[in-house]
Amino acid sequence: MSGDTPEFSVRFWGVRGSIATADAATLRYGGNTSSLEVRCGARRVLLDAGTGIRYAGLAMLAEGKPIDADLLLTHTHLDHIVGLPFFAPFFVPGHRFRLHAGHLLPDYTIRQAITELMRAPFFPVPPEAFRADIAFCDFRAGETLDISPEIVIRTVALNHPNGATGYRIEFAGKSICYLTDTEHVIGRPDESILRLIAGTDIMIYDATYTDAEFPNHLHWGHSTWQEGARLANAAGVGTYVVFHHDPGHDDAMLDDIAAELRQTRPGSLLAREGLILRP
Ligand SMILES: [Zn+2]
């Protein structure tokens, strides 16, 4: 909090895409997979549940207060949910969560997906072991989520195998957009993304690849840092944040990308673990 302005911030607990890395060459930007924590005044919105959410959970418990939070999943590929069974607050009675997903209906529900994840022969502890109050909330990407009178969450369907949802969180006259995982079409900016991110203060975008790498990864469901810059320029985005770093991109390569990015679009930056941004 500063003065009368309510806190609005995003903290990066995991910035890696596809699979966690645990080697010294990726330590500086961080090896944990997608997990973000957005604070909107007293309300807390978690984005994705990759390996980074384990640390978010420990920090939340350390505050020693009852937790009441929404957890929005982009989708249920492993790198975005594998931290859920290790999210300690789920095992403590008294905490309340609402787990949202917008890419599963009508074939699946989020409760089904989590139950599939946490069962033999993949995992020893079923979701029945959770002790917190957890509501499973399915919606369809494109709908606006009503989680609080003060927070507007707009969503969009992304171009990703098995589907994914992009989010725009609006609070106190500012906004943060979170768009991962999504693949672009060369030369054709994604119109639905442009509409969602128009004029946003912060855009966090799937930049798994470089434009040079992209042609070798068509239909893998990801984009490039250069495409993110093009979208950010076209939509009048404030701060552009490169996210979902490829596990093969070590710190040295990410430093090179950061240097190029600063030239291409000054004020942009690469996500790294521990980073906190305020719109
Ligand atoms: Zn991913």
Ligand SMILES: [Zn+2]
């Ligand atoms: Zn994915």
